[in-house]
Amino acid sequence: MKIQGRTFVVSGGASGLGRACVLDICEKGGNAAIMDMNEELGGALVNQLGSSARFFRCDVSDTESIAAAVEGLARWTKETGKPLGGIIPAAGVGRPGLILDKNGNPLTLEAIDFVLGINLRGTLDFVRQVLPHLASAPTQGPDGERGAIVMVASAAAFEGQMGQVVYAASKGAVASMTLPMARDLSRFGIRVVTIAPSMFDSAMTAVMSDKVKTGLRKAMEFPTRPGKPEEFSSLVVHAIENSMLNGVVIRLDGATRMPSKL
Structure with a gap:
């Protein structure tokens, strides 16, 4: 799949791993639709990239917000003449919490709904609403490929x-739906790949304590550092460009295997 001349939509595209994907896509000659709640960061990124990027305010936990952003996306692709080539649902959150705390109190349903609503339901809703536009895009190459979905799981x-x-449940679900989604979409020439990163420099890891970060580094084999956003985005680009990658979950973790606790 060639990135040049196509549009790729990235949820959570204003910062972190999503932002790195936007930068790489534009560098490769594609257009990037940045879907995010942070208008300030999204606007700054558009100012940096110019006409190859467009910001759409989008809350992936709100189906009407997604619908409005997708309508704007459809208009933009018609204006530019660059049809959709891929979907990258990179919006995600983490809210640690024991299922039963030391006082015997169960994890709140609000905390459960918050994480699942963005990481799982938000991913599914975002993908399903963009898919009709991707499935109607013109095919590319001898295989008749229309594009790729690159989802984000976790170690x-x-x-x-x-x-x-809850976080593991949400990301495990994303990993487990990779193959059936690829099977569902094969008739349309759409591939599905999921990347499962370990600790990467992002807004989510920025709020971790030094103790937690040190503990995570001890679990790493090589390199013994957090991953860089550009290392993640380079794999996203490869997943888009390599047509034989389909229905697979790729770990991007430097051989890290997480211990039970830090």
């Missing part, structure tokens, strides 16, 4: 730590 999908029951 926690495989080795969730204490306090990560």
Whole structure:
């Protein structure tokens, strides 16, 4: 799949891993639709990239917000003549919490709904609302490919730590729906790949304490540092461009295997 001449939509695209994807897509000659709640960061990124990027305010936990952003996306692709080529649902949150705390209190339903609403329901809703536009895009190349979906899971999908029951559930679900989604969309020439990163420099990891960060580094093999956003985005680009990558979850973790607790 060639990125040049196509539009790629990135939720959570104003910062962190999503922002890195936007930068790489534009550098490769594609257009990037930045869907995010942070208008200040999104606007600054558009000012940096110029006409190859457009910001759409979008709350992935609100289906009407997604619908409005997708309508704007459809108008923009018609204006530019660059049809959709891919969907990157990179919006995500983490809210640690034991399923039962030391006082015997269960995790609140509000905390559960918050994480699942963005990481799982938000991912599904975002993808499903953009998909009709991707499925109607013109095909590319001898395989008749229309594009790729690159979803974001986490190492926690495989080795969730204490306090990560809900987060691990949300990311495990994203990983597990990769293959059936690829099978559903094969008739349309759309591939599905999921990347499961370990600790990467992002807004989510920025709020971690030094103790937690130190503990995570001890679990790393090589390199013994957080991943860089551009290392994540380079794999996203490869997943888009390599047509044989489909229905697979790729760990991007430097051989890190998370311990039960830090």
